Amino acid sequence: MLTPRTGGTRRSAKREAVLDAAQAVFLEMGYAAASMDSVAARAGVSKATVYAHFDSKDQLFAAVIRRRCDKSEAFVLADRTLDARAALTLIGRRLMDLLLSPEALAMYRVVVSESLRQPELAQAFYDSGPGAGKAQIAAIIAELIRRGELAAVDPRRASDQFVGMLRTDYFMRTLLGLTQPEGSRVDDVIDDAVETMLRAWGTASSPPR
Amino acid sequence: MLTPRTGGTRRSAKREAVLDAAQAVFLEMGYAAASMDSVAARAGVSKATVYAHFDSKDQLFAAVIRRRCDKSEAFVLADRTLDARAALTLIGRRLMDLLLSPEALAMYRVVVSESLRQPELAQAFYDSGPGAGKAQIAAIIAELIRRGELAAVDPRRASDQFVGMLRTDYFMRTLLGLTQPEGSRVDDVIDDAVETMLRAWGTASSPPR
DNA sequence: GTCTATATTTCGATAGAC
DNA sequence: GTCTATCGAAATATAGAC
Numbered sequence: 001m002l003t004p005r006t007g008g009t010r011r012s013a014k015r016e017a018v019l020d021a022a023q024a025v026f027l028e029m030g031y032a033a034a035s036m037d038s039v040a041a042r043a044g045v046s047k048a049t050v051y052a053h054f055d056s057k058d059q060l061f062a063a064v065i066r067r068r069c070d071k072s073e074a075f076v077l078a079d080r081t082l083d084a085r086a087a088l089t090l091i092g093r094r095l096m097d098l099l100l101s102p103e104a105l106a107m108y109r110v111v112v113s114e115s116l117r118q119p120e121l122a123q124a125f126y127d128s129g130p131g132a133g134k135a136q137i138a139a140i141i142a143e144l145i146r147r148g149e150l151a152a153v154d155p156r157r158a159s160d161q162f163v164g165m166l167r168t169d170y171f172m173r174t175l176l177g178l179t180q181p182e183g184s185r186v187d188d189v190i191d192d193a194v195e196t197m198l199r200a201w202g203t204a205s206s207p208p209r
Numbered sequence: 210m211l212t213p214r215t216g217g218t219r220r221s222a223k224r225e226a227v228l229d230a231a232q233a234v235f236l237e238m239g240y241a242a243a244s245m246d247s248v249a250a251r252a253g254v255s256k257a258t259v260y261a262h263f264d265s266k267d268q269l270f271a272a273v274i275r276r277r278c279d280k281s282e283a284f285v286l287a288d289r290t291l292d293a294r295a296a297l298t299l300i301g302r303r304l305m306d307l308l309l310s311p312e313a314l315a316m317y318r319v320v321v322s323e324s325l326r327q328p329e330l331a332q333a334f335y336d337s338g339p340g341a342g343k344a345q346i347a348a349i350i351a352e353l354i355r356r357g358e359l360a361a362v363d364p365r366r367a368s369d370q371f372v373g374m375l376r377t378d379y380f381m382r383t384l385l386g387l388t389q390p391e392g393s394r395v396d397d398v399i400d401d402a403v404e405t406m407l408r409a410w411g412t413a414s415s416p417p418r
Numbered sequence: 419g420t421c422t423a424t425a426t427t428t429c430g431a432t433a434g435a436c
Numbered sequence: 437g438t439c440t441a442t443c444g445a446a447a448t449a450t451a452g453a454c
Contacts, residue, residue, distance in 0.1 A: 014420085030322055031241075032239065032242055035448085036447075036448065045420075046422075048419090048421065048450080048451095049420055049421075052420070056449080109325075110322070112322065113318050114239075115318070115384070122385040122386055123385075125385070126387055130378065130381050161377065161401065161402065164375070164377040165369075165370045166373070168369040168370065168373040172335070173335065175324070176321065176331040176334070176335055177325050178331060178335055192366055192370065196370055197409075199409035200405045200408035200409040201405075223437080223438085244428075245429075245430060245431080254438075255438065256430090257432080257437090257438065257439065260432080261437060261438070266430065266431090
C-alpha cells in the first residue's frame with residue numbers, strides 16, 4: 001500500500017512555507033537584497049531547512065517564479081453577447097487591474113532586473129504573463145473581427161497595440177512608485193484606448209464615440 | 210590669484226573615471242550585485258579613492274543616475290515640412306532606436322528595480338526619460354494638429370498612445386533578453402503604430418494607408 | 419527533515435601613511 | 437587625494453546532532 005507521502009519532499013508543509021516566505025521576500029526586496037536568513041525567519045524554519053529543500057538561492061528564486069507563473073490564470077473570458085466597445089472596455093479593465101496590482105508590479109520589477117542573469121525565468125515569465133495575455137486578447141479580437149465588429153486586421157497586432165495603449169504613462173508612473181498627476185484616472189486610460197481602437201478599426205456595427 | 214582647480218573635487222579626472230566605471234558596473238550587474246571593489250578596479254583606483262569622492266554606495270549610484278539623466282538629450286527635432294505620416298514614422302524610428310539601445314535597456318532595468326528604494330532617482334529618471342519624451346512628442350503632435358494633419362485630440366493623450374503602441378511586445382522581449390520571433394521587424398512595429406494613429410486621428414491631408 | 423552552530427567569503431566602509 | 441591594509445557586519449552555504 002502506498003503511503004500518502006505526508007512527509008514527502010515535494011509537498012511538505014515546511015516546503016510550502018519556505019516558498020511562500022521566499023515569494024514575499026523576493027518580491028518585496030528584490031533578488032539580491034533578499035537574504036536566505038530573512039526567508040528562513042519569515043517561514044519560521046531554520047536556514048538549514050531551507051537548504052534541505054532547495055540547493056541554492058538561485059534555485060529557490062527559480063522555484064518561486066515558476067510556481068507563480070504556473071498559477072497565473074486566464075484573466076479574461078469573452079462574453080459572446082458583448083459588442084466591440086463593451087468587450088474591449090471589459091478586457092481593458094481586467095488587464096489594468098492585473099497590471100497595476102502590487103504583486104504583478106513587484107513580479108515585473110524583480111523578473112526584469114534578473115532577466116539577463118536567469119534567461120529561462122525570463123522566458124517562463126513572458127510565456128505565462130505577457131505572451132499568454134497577448135494570445136488571449138488576440139483570440140477575443142479575432143472573434144470580434146469574425147462577427148464584423150472590427151475591421152480585418154491581424155489580431156495579434158491589434159492585441160499588441162491595444163495592450164500598449166493601456167500600458168502607458170499611467171503604468172510607468174505606478175511601476176516607478178510615483179504619484180499620479182491630479183485628475184489622472186485609470187478609466188480614462190481604458191476609455192481612450194478603446195476609442196482609438198474603434199476609430200481605427202471599428203465598423204458600422206461598432207462606431208466610435 | 211585663483212587656482213585653476215585642477216586638483217578640485219568636483220571635476221577631477223579620477224572622479225570622472227569612478228563615475229564612468231560605476232555607470233558601467235551598475236548598469237551591467239544591477240545595484241546590489243555591483244561591488245565597490247569592482248567599481249574601484251574598473252576605474253583603476255583604490256577603493257579609498259572612491260570613498261574620498263562619494264560618501265556611500267547609495268550616493269555613488271545616485272550620482273551615476275543623475276549624471277546620465279542630465280545628459281539625456283532631446284531625441285527628436287520636428288522638421289516642419291514633414292506630413293503626419295513622415296513625421297510620426299521619423300519619431301517612431303528615433304524612439305525605437307533609443308528605447309532598444311543596450312544602455313537605455315540597462316538603465317531601465319536598474320532604475321525599475323531600485324525605484325522603491327530610491328524614490329528621488331525614480332522621479333529624476335521619469336522626468337528626464339519617459340516624461341521628457343512624452344512632452345516632446347506631444348509638442349510635435351500639437352503642431353500636426355495645428356496644421357490640420359491630425360484631428361483635434363489631446364496631444365499628451367495621443368503621445369501616450371503612440372509611444373504605447375511602439376513599446377509593445379517587441380520591446381518587452383528585448384528587455385527580457387529573449388529572441389524575437391522569426392520575421393519580427395522593428396520597422397513593422399513603427400509602420401503599424403503610424404497606420405493605427407492615422408486611421409484613428411488622420412485627416413484628409415493625412416490619409417491612412 | 420529539522421535544528422543549532424559555524425565555516426568561509428564577500429562586501430561596505432575606514433585607519434593611517436604619504 | 438591617494439594608496440595599502442584591515443575591520444566588522446552580513447551573506448551563502450554546510451557540519452553534525454537528533
